Every structure is written in C-alpha cells, then in structure tokens.
Amino acid sequence: MIQLRRYFVAAAALVVPLAAAQSVQAAVTLAPHRAVYELKLRETRGSTQVDQVRGRIVYEFTGNACEGYALNFRQVTEIASDEGGTNVSDLRSATWEDGKAQSFRFTAQNFLNQQLDRDTDGRADRSGGALKVTLKKPAGASSSFDPKTLFPTEHLVKIIEAGERGEPLLEAGVYDGSENGDKSYDTLSVVGEGSDAPPAVLEAPARVQELAKARYWPVTVSYFERGKKADGEQTPDYQMSFDLYENGVSRALRIDYGEFVLDGELKELEFLKPTACR
Structure with a gap:
C-alpha cells in the first residue's frame, strides 16, 4: 500500500508558511475568509505508484492582530495506485495563534480510510528564551525549539512584508504543530515580483472586488525538516507554490511532494466579516 502519512501535512501551511521572532505588524491586514480548493494530480515522477489523485481543501481563517488568528482547515485526498488500490486521507485541524506570536494552540486528527491514524493536541509558547511545546496528545510529550522559530501566521506576514520590500528570498524556521507536533521546519521562500494587475487567467471566485486591485x-x-539527516544535497520534504495577495488570500496552489505534484484550483471564496481591534 502507498505510504500516505507524509503526504497530507503540506497544505495546512497555506498560512499556509526571518531572523528574530517579532509581533505581527499592523501594516499587514489579513482578511478573514473561507476558501475551497479542488486538488488534481499534475504530474508524477520516478517510480511512484501514484496513478490518480483528487481531493479538496477547505480553509477558514478569522481573527485580527489584537485578538489572535484562528484557522480551521480540512483536506480530504483520495489517492489511487497503479496496483488498483485506493486510499483516502482526511486531515482536520484547528489552530489559534496569538497576534503577538507568543502562543500557538493546535489540534489535528488525520484519518486514513476512515480510521484514526494520528491525533495531536498541544500548544507552543515563547518562554525563557525558547519556543516550548507541550502536548496533551500524544500524552506527556514535550520539546523545545529555537526561539527564532516562527508560527504560521507570523510566517505568512513576513512573506508579505518581504514582497512589499521587494526582497526575493526569505529564510525562516517554522513550527506549525503538524504530524505529531514534534518537528519544526527550515523554510526558504522565493518571492517573485509583485503586481497590481489581475492575472491573465483567473478563476471565477477570484474575480471579486476585494482582489481586483490587491x-x-x-x-x-x-x-x-530540521535535524533530518540527508545523503548528499538536501532536498525539500515538500514545496508549495501559490499567488499570495497582500490580504493573505492564496490562489493557484501547487503542492510538490517529490514523487507527485498536485494543483489546487480555487473553487469558492467568501470574505467574512472582520472584527476590529479593541
């Protein structure tokens, strides 16, 4: 059977994800929104057994820099192999991130073929010069990471700020609580030239006033993966490509797992009522 476990953590990084950890700056205003992406297989590589892939991501982001940011995320993916077998992954996660990036709470459940495969519940806090993670599930686990490590929304804001400054590269450690909550990632973001003009090819849900001039x-x-040993040149565990708007909305997703690549087309986009900082 195809080993599915490592294939269903990437998209949650849409906020998906820098030298010192800093407070989220008010100059970047992230829009509360609900987006739905349809996943399709773009290509396969090497000797992979993957034959067909289809799925869907539902991504709901709310909050503000004062009250913190909440993300509810679900990704259901069906993978068919050339041996004739089909496996379904259903990843459900909920996170909350302090607007000053001092605390991060997360829960996640991953079901493989309707059977619970992974159940994670924990929090991460900046304390005593370290990023300390405490897990309820798996029970009793804890770990510490470099205090410069960023949380997902903090990372998102840093990428937008790099784009605004015209900086093409951004390096950062990121912790998002994925898998068993015991890993952090080194990331390299390549940020292309910005544009105010709508793309030549644009999905119908993205043709809205909120994005027209964004x-x-x-x-x-x-x-x-930080600390992972590699033979020769290290290759990414996975890559994500997307068009990122200044308000935090993403479209034109591409998720590269090495053995296969998925495209994520924006199918629905709803802007939610924002709450003002008080």
Missing part, C-alpha cells in the same frame, strides 16, 4: 506575489516555499 497586490500579489508569486511565492514558492520549500520545507526542510
């Missing part, structure tokens, strides 16, 4: 950048983020 600046956006083509972004590719490569994720490398």
Whole structure:
C-alpha cells in the first residue's frame, strides 16, 4: 500500500508558511475568509505508484492582530495506485495563534480510510528564551525549539512584508504543530515580483472586488525538516507554490511532494466579516 502519512501535512501551511521572532505588524491586514480548493494530480515522477489523485481543501481563517488568528482547515485526498488500490486521507485541524506570536494552540486528527491514524493536541509558547511545546496528545510529550522559530501566521506576514520590500528570498524556521507536533521546519521562500494587475487567467471566485486591485506575489516555499539527516544535497520534504495577495488570500496552489505534484484550483471564496481591534 502507498505510504500516505507524509503526504497530507503540506497544505495546512497555506498560512499556509526571518531572523528574530517579532509581533505581527499592523501594516499587514489579513482578511478573514473561507476558501475551497479542488486538488488534481499534475504530474508524477520516478517510480511512484501514484496513478490518480483528487481531493479538496477547505480553509477558514478569522481573527485580527489584537485578538489572535484562528484557522480551521480540512483536506480530504483520495489517492489511487497503479496496483488498483485506493486510499483516502482526511486531515482536520484547528489552530489559534496569538497576534503577538507568543502562543500557538493546535489540534489535528488525520484519518486514513476512515480510521484514526494520528491525533495531536498541544500548544507552543515563547518562554525563557525558547519556543516550548507541550502536548496533551500524544500524552506527556514535550520539546523545545529555537526561539527564532516562527508560527504560521507570523510566517505568512513576513512573506508579505518581504514582497512589499521587494526582497526575493526569505529564510525562516517554522513550527506549525503538524504530524505529531514534534518537528519544526527550515523554510526558504522565493518571492517573485509583485503586481497590481489581475492575472491573465483567473478563476471565477477570484474575480471579486476585494482582489481586483490587491497586490500579489508569486511565492514558492520549500520545507526542510530540521535535524533530518540527508545523503548528499538536501532536498525539500515538500514545496508549495501559490499567488499570495497582500490580504493573505492564496490562489493557484501547487503542492510538490517529490514523487507527485498536485494543483489546487480555487473553487469558492467568501470574505467574512472582520472584527476590529479593541
């Protein structure tokens, strides 16, 4: 059977994800929104057994820099192999991130063929010169990471700020609580030239007033598991490419797992009522 476990953590980094950890700056205002992406197989590589892939991502982001940011995420993916077998992954996660990037809470469940495969519940806090993670599930686990490590929304804001400054490269450690909550990632973000003009090819859901004149950048983020030993040149665990708007909305997703690549087409986009900082 195809080994599925490592294939269903990438998209949650849409906020998906820098030297010192800093407070989220008010100059970047992230828009509360709900987006739905349809996943399709773009290409396969090497000797992979993957034959067909289809799926869907539902991504709901709310909050502000004062009250913190909440993300509810679900990715259902069906993978068919050339041996005739089909496996379904259903990843459900909920996170909350302090607007000053001092605390991060997360829960996640991953089901493989309707059977619970992974159940994670924990929090991460900046304390005593370290990023300390405490897990309820798996029970009793804890770990510490470099205090410069960023949380997902903090990372997103840094990428947007790099785009606004015209900086093409951004390196950062990122912790997002994925898998068993015991890993962090080194990331390299390549930020292309920004534009205010709508793309030549644009999905119907993106043809809305909120994006019509919004600046956006083509972004590719490569994720490398920190501390993972590699023979020869290290390759990313996975890569994500997307067009990132200045309000935090993403479209034109591409998720590269090495053995196969998925495209994510924006199918629905709803802007939610924002809440003002008090």
